[in-house]
Amino acid sequence: MNETMTMAAASAAPTQRAAGARRAQLPILALVCAVTALLPLVMQDVYLQNVLILTLMYAALSQSWNILAGYCGQISLGHALYFGVGAYAASFLFAGYGITPWLGLLVGAVLSAGLALVLGYVCFGLKGHYFAIATMVIAEIGLLLVHNSELFGAALGIHWPLGADSWSSMQFARTKLPYIYLALALFVLTWLATYAIEGSRWGFWWRAIKDDPEAAESLGVEVFRSKMAAAAVSAFFTAAGGAFYAAYVAYVDPESVMSFRFSLLFALPAVLGGIGTLWGPAVGALILIPITELTRSYVGGSGSGLDLIIYGGLIMIVALVKPEGLLSLVRPGGAKA
Amino acid sequence: MAGTFILEARGVTRQFGGLVANKNITMHVRQGEILALIGPNGAGKSTLFNLIAGAFPPSSGKLLFEGKAVADLSATQRCRLGIARTFQVPRSFDSMNVIENVMVGSFVRHTGTQAARRAAWRTLEYVGLADRAEAPTTELTPPEKRRLEMARALATEPKLLLLDEVMAGLTPSEAQKGIQLVRSIRDRGITVVMVEHVMEIVMPLVDRAVVLHFGEVLAEGHPKDVVRDDKVITAYLGERHRAA
Numbered sequence: 001m002n003e004t005m006t007m008a009a010a011s012a013a014p015t016q017r018a019a020g021a022r023r024a025q026l027p028i029l030a031l032v033c034a035v036t037a038l039l040p041l042v043m044q045d046v047y048l049q050n051v052l053i054l055t056l057m058y059a060a061l062s063q064s065w066n067i068l069a070g071y072c073g074q075i076s077l078g079h080a081l082y083f084g085v086g087a088y089a090a091s092f093l094f095a096g097y098g099i100t101p102w103l104g105l106l107v108g109a110v111l112s113a114g115l116a117l118v119l120g121y122v123c124f125g126l127k128g129h130y131f132a133i134a135t136m137v138i139a140e141i142g143l144l145l146v147h148n149s150e151l152f153g154a155a156l157g158i159h160w161p162l163g164a165d166s167w168s169s170m171q172f173a174r175t176k177l178p179y180i181y182l183a184l185a186l187f188v189l190t191w192l193a194t195y196a197i198e199g200s201r202w203g204f205w206w207r208a209i210k211d212d213p214e215a216a217e218s219l220g221v222e223v224f225r226s227k228m229a230a231a232a233v234s235a236f237f238t239a240a241g242g243a244f245y246a247a248y249v250a251y252v253d254p255e256s257v258m259s260f261r262f263s264l265l266f267a268l269p270a271v272l273g274g275i276g277t278l279w280g281p282a283v284g285a286l287i288l289i290p291i292t293e294l295t296r297s298y299v300g301g302s303g304s305g306l307d308l309i310i311y312g313g314l315i316m317i318v319a320l321v322k323p324e325g326l327l328s329l330v331r332p333g334g335a336k337a
Numbered sequence: 338m339a340g341t342f343i344l345e346a347r348g349v350t351r352q353f354g355g356l357v358a359n360k361n362i363t364m365h366v367r368q369g370e371i372l373a374l375i376g377p378n379g380a381g382k383s384t385l386f387n388l389i390a391g392a393f394p395p396s397s398g399k400l401l402f403e404g405k406a407v408a409d410l411s412a413t414q415r416c417r418l419g420i421a422r423t424f425q426v427p428r429s430f431d432s433m434n435v436i437e438n439v440m441v442g443s444f445v446r447h448t449g450t451q452a453a454r455r456a457a458w459r460t461l462e463y464v465g466l467a468d469r470a471e472a473p474t475t476e477l478t479p480p481e482k483r484r485l486e487m488a489r490a491l492a493t494e495p496k497l498l499l500l501d502e503v504m505a506g507l508t509p510s511e512a513q514k515g516i517q518l519v520r521s522i523r524d525r526g527i528t529v530v531m532v533e534h535v536m537e538i539v540m541p542l543v544d545r546a547v548v549l550h551f552g553e554v555l556a557e558g559h560p561k562d563v564v565r566d567d568k569v570i571t572a573y574l575g576e577r578h579r580a581a
Contacts, residue, residue: 201444201453204433208441211430218390218424220416220445220493276432 022199025278029191032282036184040177047297049176053248055289056183060190061241062269062281067194068234069267070276071203073210074124074227075132078139079266082112082235084146084258086242091158091252092151094169101170105243112239113232120231124224136263143258157253160246170247179248186244187282190237195278197233206230210276238266261308268311272318274325283326288314341368342401343497343528344389349398349408351384358384360552362398366497371519371529373539373560376549377573382532383425383501385549389530390422390499391415402497416445421495425502425532427482429474435485436461436470442492457492464488464518480511487518491527498522500531504538516542540564548572 036056040049061083069075089108093099123134146152165172172178197203205226208216217223246252269284292307322328344366351359359381366372374382388395391412400408407415421442430438439457440450447453461467464484469477477485483503490498500519504512512535519542523529533539539546540560548556548563550572556563563569 199450201448201450204437204441204444204450204453207432207437208430211432212428214392214412215424215428215430216441217412218392218416218422219442219489220413221441222413 022195025195028279029188029195033184033188037181040180046176049180051290051293053176053179053183054293055285056180056187057241057245057248058265058269058289059282059285060183060187061238061266062273062285063187063190063194064234064237064241065266066270066275066277066281067197067237068230070270070280071194071198071210072206072227072230074230075128075267076135076234077132077260077263077267078135078137078142079234079238080258080260080262081135081139081142082116082238083242083245083262083266084142084252084254085112085115085235086239086244087246087252087257088146088152088158088242089239090243091160091246094247095158095160100168101243101247102168105240108243109236109239112242113236116231116235117228120228124227124231136260139258139260139263143254146258147254153253155254157251157256160250170244171250182244182248186241189240191278191282193233193237198278202226202229207276264308264311268315270325272314272326274327277325277327280325280327287326342366343368343403344530345399345401346385346389347399347401349385349388349395349400351388351393352396358552359388359395362549362552362554364547364554364557366528366530367545369523369526369528370544371523371531371542373543373546374530374532374549375534375536375539375546375563376555380549380572381552382549384552386422386499386501386530386532390420416493416495419494419496420499421490421493421497422499423483423486423490423501423503425505427479427486429477429482429485431474433474434470435466435472435474435477438474438485439488439492442489443494445493457488460488460492464491465514480507483507483515484518491522495527497528497530500529500533502532502534504533504535512538536564 036052039052043049043052065076065079086105086108089111090101090104093104093107094101119138123131123138126134147155152158160171163169163171165174167178170182205216205221208219208221209223209226213223242257245257249256269288270281271284272288273282273284274280288311291310295306295310318325342365346362346364349359349362350357362385374385376382387393389400391407391410391414395408398408399406402415402418402420405418407418410418430441433441436454436457439460440453443453443456443460447456458467458470461470464487466481466484466488469481474482474485487500487503504515507515516538519529519531531539531543543560545558546560546563547554548566548569555572556566556569
């Protein structure tokens with residue numbers, strides 16, 4: 001008995017050390033917030049502010065994707081579906097019934113999480129590539145359904161009605177500042193959710209499933225339930241991002257929020273920065289999104305494919321040289337500093 | 338005490354396509370003993386081991402754990418009930434360090450992260466891996482990986498521990514440490530079933546041995562008696578060695 005007593009005493013030190021290493025991430029987040037919040041004061045150019053908003057948004061969306069793919073190991077290539085559900089829910093309720101996009105965002109996020117559970121129930125029997133292909137196909141089906149649905153404006157989509165700038169309608173024609181803060185809030189919430197989950201039982205179970213599902217199962221991990229939970233959380237935040245995007249551009253149509261391109265754009269930043277890490281998606285978005293926007297404006301409309309070529313090149317380099325992502329250059333030896 | 342069976346197999350059969358890997362196996366494991374599952378290659382040891390752990394269900398027959406039918410339960414559910422296993426080829430979670438690997442196991446009994454970490458730390462001290470707690474699993478030596486396998490399984494606080502060739506490939510001194518560890522696990526009240534090839538390690542350690550041959554139980558009993566059994570000698574060495 002006294003043997004266990006000394007063990008308990010000795011165990012205090014490493015426990016605190018691990019908690020400390022994790023908590024050291026929070027000041028970094030605070031710093032990122034502070035810099036981002038102050039940036040628009042010196043960066044008044046509307047074009048650059050647009051780049052900042054999109055970077056924050058894709059950082060959040062890639063983080064959402066990372067929750068399912070990076071932590072739980074279930075590679076989805078159909079997250080455009082959840083993005084579309086969020087975007088359409090907010091647009092449909094606001095344009096059709098005047099319901100505030102805040103509520104629309106919540107409705108879209110909850111619907112999306114529910115949809116993820118239904119699809120997860122069907123798809124989580126599939127392994128590896130087959131799962132990825134299934135998600136891709138299902139997202140395409142979703143796109144086609146919306147495309148042919150008169151209720152959602154079919155191919156024409158839904159225009160947000162013009163109105164006065166206000167927080168309740170999430171519409172600001174005169175300034176981009178509120179959108180910067182909204183996108184930042186979206187990123188911070190997604191990051192905090194990931195941070196909280198990473199340190200919890202779910203986080204450990206997800207990573208165990210990603211590394212070796214059979215070994216995880218032998219250690220009492222609820223594999224199916226864990227995947228379902230990851231899918232629901234991931235879809236929830238992706239749809240929230242979709243609602244934000246719809247409010248920002250004040251217009252949705254099937255191609256502009258549900259095309260396969262979005263599914264790729266959610267995955268690539270995380271892959272580039274470091275899949276299954278807290279900061280990977282943000283680092284990846286910080287590199288990729290400005291490249292997209294800059295090539296788009298400098299090469300013009302005909303250069304719409306150029307950013308994807310650059311993406312492809314970057315991903316190939318990362319896959320060959322540093323499969324763990326760019327973050328592992330800063331922190332050698334794994335995910336934990 | 339010796340009379341209670343923690344695990345019973347009644348007429349368990351497992352087929353893979355046309356191959357019958359386990360045929361009508363009836364055996365039991367007594368509460369608190371160390372039991373060895375032995376037999377020549379292809380005898381069906383691993384299949385029986387996996388059936389008990391719940392990696393796949395039997396084609397027919399009954400499996401009772403503490404008197405409860407478990408044949409239809411998943412590996413996860415069996416782990417919750419108190420059956421834990423190691424893998425023959427260590428299957429560590431390589432995105433995590435050593436203590437995090439063990440925590441995956443301790444989360445079965447502890448919901449909170451702090452409690453799980455403390456329990457994992459105690460387990461690492463117990464198996465002698467505490468000094469490697471923060472190391473990435475990829476930096477472990479093969480014997481250390483075996484210990485990690487055992488630590489993870491022990492962290493689930495099992496009543497029955499299934500060890501799949503944990504002594505294979507160890508040097509004599511490492512094997513000696515392994516033997517001490519298995520004894521100490523049993524002394525904690527955990528029943529141990531081990532699949533093992535290395536006879537000279539198994540025989541002094543175990544209380545009882547079940548010998549499998551061509552998927553069936555060939556012999557069962559005290560290790561000393563089992564190795565003198567004619568059928569067992571024939572199974573291992575072939576007919577012509579029996580006279581010698």
